[in-house]
Amino acid sequence: MKLLRMIANLGYGSRRDVLQLFGEGRVTDAAGERLYADDRIEHAQVRIDGEPLDPASGLVLMMHKPLGVTCSRKDAGRLVYDLLPPRWRRREPALSTVGRLDRDTSGLLLITDDGALLHRIISPKASVSKVYEATLARDLGGDEAALFASGTLMLESETTPLAPARLEAISPRRARLTVTEGRYHQVRRMFAATGNHVEALERVAIGQLTLGDLAPGEWRVLDAAAVAQVFEPAC
Known part of the structure; x- marks a missing residue:
């Protein structure tokens, strides 16, 4: 995938916005060498203003959903997506909650842009x-x-x-x-x-994935080992 599309899909802006980042020399590799829109380079090697890119697609994160927050993109009031970095709302593919917790329920919520994983978790056959x-x-x-x-x-x-x-x-x-x-x-x-x-x-x-020390409103990205815990029967 060309670098322009990769960065735009991560929500850093429209293609025009991202082209401006390239024009200003703000997109570099890990060594600080300037990169260009048509370059093809590993995600982990890219920097914007010296900072690594946001996680690539296939992102899975856990959140401690607080009370009073809705698992929706359209409802009035505070939404779970408001607790994430603002540009993550513009990612493609889009982030979605894995099932829902209602406004008056708190606790562990999974969010992902991996549609296949989402459906695997919520499928009745999985019995998660x-x-x-x-x-x-x-x-x-x-x-x-x-x-x-x-x-x-x-x-x-x-x-x-x-x-x-x-x-x-x-x-x-x-x-x-x-x-x-x-x-x-x-x-x-x-x-x-x-x-x-x-x-x-x-x-x-x-499953066996727990909130741990995650405070209400906090979230963290999960690695493959943590995602695997979701499919292990609860103790």
């Missing part, structure tokens, strides 16, 4: 584990774990029962729930089916 911690309005009744594990729970307006899920009580009003599906507001609806209400909800893991 998602682990949530819920704070409830009322004490657990004691029979929720058996119900959720049974594979017979039918949510309101659904036509097929939920796949078995694992519930662990943390305290009388806090629970950790591991699911392998991604139905609309699934965790909230599961507890609603037992007569309870979720007051706070956080996703703490996908």
